[in-house]
Amino acid sequence: MARQVGVSQAAVSYAYNRPEKVSAEQRERIFAVAEELGYAGPNPAGRALRTGKVGALGLVLTDSLSYAFHDPGAASLMRGISEVGELAQVALTLLPAPLATVPEAAADTSLALVDGFLIYALPDAHPMVNLVLKRGLPVVAIDGPQLPGHSFVGIDDHSAARSAAEHLLTLGHRDVGILASRLSADGRTGEVSAARISRAKDRVLKARVRGYLEPFGEALRAAPAVYEAGGFDYEKSRAAAEALLDARHVTAVLAATDVMALAVLDAARDRGIRVPEQLSVIGFDDIPAAAAADLTTIRQSQVAKGAHAARLLLEAVSAPAQAATVTLPTDLVVRGSTAPPPPN
Template identity: 45%
Template sequence: MTAQHAGQRIRRTATLASLAAELGVSRTTVSNAYNRPDQLSPQLRQRVLDTAKRLGYPGPDPVARSLRIRRAGAVGLLLTERLSYAFRDPGAVAFLEGLSLACEDARVGLLLVPAVEGASGTDPAVVARAAVDGFVVYSMPEGNEFLQTVLDRPVPTVVVDEPAGVDGVDFVGVDDRAAMIALARHLVDLGHRRVGVVSSAISPDATFGFASRDRQRAAGYHVVRNRLDGLRRSLEAVGVGWDDVPVMELPANDRQLAAQGAGKLLDAYPDRTAIVSITDIVALGVLDALSERGISVPAQMSVTGFDDVPDAALAHLTTVRQPLREKGRAAGELLLDTSERPAPRTRMLTADLVVRATTGPAPE
C-alpha cells in the first residue's frame, strides 16, 4: 500500500467542531450557516461554506437535526395499494401531483408509505417507524389496521375520500352520493330503466362476480357504497327496484378486468341499455368489451364513468369530474397548516356531471 493510499484510508471527514476550530468561530456559527443563514452576514456564511467544501465537511447530520428539533421535514402519504399504483392509476397520479405541489410550497418532502394488508402485504411497523411530521391517508377502507397505526401516532392526519367521520381528523373529499344522483338522473331522463353496474372492489376482500345486496350494504369502501346508494335512490325514484340492478364487482380498478366483468354482465343480462361504471378506468374497460362485441355506443348501450381522468375525455366518456389534483393540494394544505385547530376541519370539493358522447336515449 502506498503512502498516498494509506493517507486516504486514515483521513477523517471534517466535523462541525473541527470546522469551527479551523475558522476560529463557534459551532453555533457553523450550524447557522446551514440552518439559519439569516443570522450571519453573507460574507461570513460564504467563508464557512467555502472552508467546509475545502475540508470535506458534508453539513449537519439530518437525522440528528430532526431528532433535535423534533421535525422530520416530510409528509407521509398512506396508500391502500402497492407503490406502483400511485404512478399507474391516473386518478392517483393527479392526486399525487396536487399533494406534491402543497409540499413544494411548504418546502417539505413527501414519503410514500404502502399499506397493503394480507400475508404478502406491508408490515404495519413501516407506518409506525416512518419519519414524517404527519400523514395524508388516501382512500382507506373501514377498519384498516394501517389507519389505526397512523391514528395511534401523535402527529396530525388528514383523511382523503374515506373513511369519513374519523374522530379528531381533518377530511377532504367530494359528495360521491350527490354526484352519482346527478349522473343517474341524466340516464333516467334519457329513458334508461334497465341498468347494470360494473364496480371496482366493494370491500378489501374483493370478489369477481355479482355482489349481493348484503355485500353492498356492508361495503368497506365508503366511496363505492355512496356511489351505489346514489344510483339506487335515483332509480327507485322512477320505480326501478334495486334488486333488478345487477352489480358486477371486480377485484381491482383495472381496465382489462373491467372488460371481462362487462362481458359477464352482458352474458347474464343481455337486455341492459346502460352500464354505470364506478370509475373511469372501469368505464374504459366496459367500452372495450362493447367494441369487441360490436355493440354501438350510445345507440345500443350508454356508458358512464366517474372521476374524469385524461383518457375519459379522449373516449368522449360521460362521467363525473372531480378535482383530483385540487384534492391532493387541499389535503397537503390542511396537514401543513400550523394554525390552531379547535375542531376537525372538512373540505368538500365540487364534483360536476360532464355529458359527452357515450350516453344517449334508451333504445326502443
C-alpha cells in the same frame, strides 16, 4: 465547523438554510472550510433530534406502490400533495397498506420517520388505520375513512353519482347496469347482492353505488344489476365489464370510475356494440383519458383534493388545530358516450 471558521453555530446553520442571513463572503468561507473538512451539510437526523420534526409527510395508500403511479386518480392526488409539499420544503413518504393484515412490528418501523399522515381511501377498519392513530401524530383522511377528531377531505360521492343516474333516467334508460371496483377487500367478483352493498367497507364505492341505485329504485320496480370487479386496475375492470355485458341486456352502464368506464367502451367495441347508439356509458373522476374517449363522467379534482389535504396536515404539524371537513365540488360532464336508448 463554527470553531474552525471562527463564527457562531447559527452562522453556519444560516449559510446552509437561510443564506440571506449571512454575507456572500462569509458563506464562501464557511463552504471552503466545509470542503476541507469533508462536511456535506446539516445531518437530517440531527436536525430532527433538535427540532422534533422530520420534514416529511406520510401518504398511506390503499394498495401497492405501483397503484400510486399507475392509477390516474392516485397520481393526480399525489401531484396536488407534492405541489404544496414543495412550497413548504417537505418530502412525501409513500406507505402502501396491503389488504392483508399488516404486521404491527413492521408497520411501526415504516411509520416512524414522518411528521403526520395522509390516509387515502382505506377501507373501514383497515389495520393500518389503528397503527397510524397509535403514533399520536396529526392525521388527515382523504376519501375515507372518516375518523372522529381528525380532518377529512372528500366529495359528496352519493349526490354526484345520483346526478349521473338521473341523467340516464331523463334520457329514457330503464335497463341499466352498474359496475363497482371493490366494495370490500375480500377479492369477490361478479353480481352483487343488496346485502353485500349494505356491508361494504369502502366508503366511497358504497356511496357511489347507492347514488346510482336510488333514482332507479324510486322510478322502477326492478333495481339495476350491480357487478363487482374485485380491484381497481384495468384488467379486473375489463373482466367485470365483459361479465355484465354478456349476462345482461342493458342500454346503459354506470361505472364507479373512469378506468371501469373505459373498460366498458373497449368491451362494447369488441362485441360490436355501438356507443352511444346502442349503449350509453358514464364514468366517474374525469381523468385525462375520459375527454379523449368522449366519455360522459362526473368531474372531480384529485389535484385540489390532495392540495387541500396537504395544507390541512401541514397546519396541524405546525400547531394544534381543530379538525376540519372539506367537501369539494363535482360536476356532471356530458359528452358523446350518452344518448337516448335505442327504440324497442
